[in-house]
Amino acid sequence: MFKETCFGHFVYRYDLQFAGQIVHALLLRYVRSTDKAMYFKIGQKECRFSMLKFALITGLKCHKEHDLLVHEKDNGDNICDVFMVGNHEFTQKQLQKAFSTAQSNDDTLMVKFAMLYFLESVLLGKEPKNKIDDLYIRLLDNFKEFNNYPWVRLSFEATMLSLKNTITRSSKRIGSLDPNT
Known part of the structure; x- marks a missing residue:
């Protein structure tokens, strides 16, 4: 997926x-x-x-960048609610730790979490102490919008x-x- x-x-x-x-x-x-x-x-x-x-x-x-539709959400859980115990403010180090132990029967949710991890760790190369941008988390709630974003x-x-x-x-x-x- x-x-x-x-x-x-x-x-x-x-x-x-x-x-x-x-x-x-x-x-x-x-x-x-x-x-x-x-x-x-x-x-x-x-x-x-x-x-x-x-x-x-x-x-x-x-x-070109486009207007983001972050107010539109897919059906289903938010990755923070499932993998970060409802915490929407966390660091790259916390994301890495949560990702290494993440488990879910919801494939879409796991893929969204993997995408956030890949974005932050590989494409943006964030330091462990850096906070994860809430915009990226909200974008993941709209999978289509996230995939169309000019990363x-x-x-x-x-x-x-x-x-x-x-x-x-x-x-x-x-x-x-x-x-x-």
């Missing part, structure tokens, strides 16, 4: 692994960035890393922020790179 969701195509990427050495090599070739892209000098060419290229790499939908935007923004923070930390150590140019 997870395979039919907006994140289902990741199930087929068995050999997908984070390549830290490639990211490190790219960051060493960092030239500049804007809000929408980062530029790296590879060989004699300046290469642009943008949301469109990120969407091609991840396979996530890349379309590539949030994932790209989180990736860009992480890369820029890495460059900023490095520039403070070596006094050269400027992520805001």
Whole structure:
């Protein structure tokens, strides 16, 4: 059932692994960035890393944001009521702990919980102490809306922020790179 969701195509990427050495090599070739892209000098060419290229790499939908219909709910229980004992405010660490022990006879509910876990842990790469955004939980109450949401935007923004923070930390150590140019 997870395979039919907006994140289902990741199930087929068995050999997908984070390549830290490639990211490190790219960051060493960092030239500049804007809000929408980062530029790296590879060989004699300046290469642009943008949301469109990120969407091609991840396979996530890349379309304009739309009005959310979070007030419309599917039938059934809310994942917080079932897996988080009614608590709607929790951290990534609490989500991970609850997910590792989650059990339900309701397949749809389990898939929704897996989608939240995948979103927070993989696509957004949240730290254990970070709180889970209530909007994502409410979006899960409308499965169709959740699956149509342009998750590539949030994932790209989180990736860009992480890369820029890495460059900023490095520039403070070596006094050269400027992520805001």
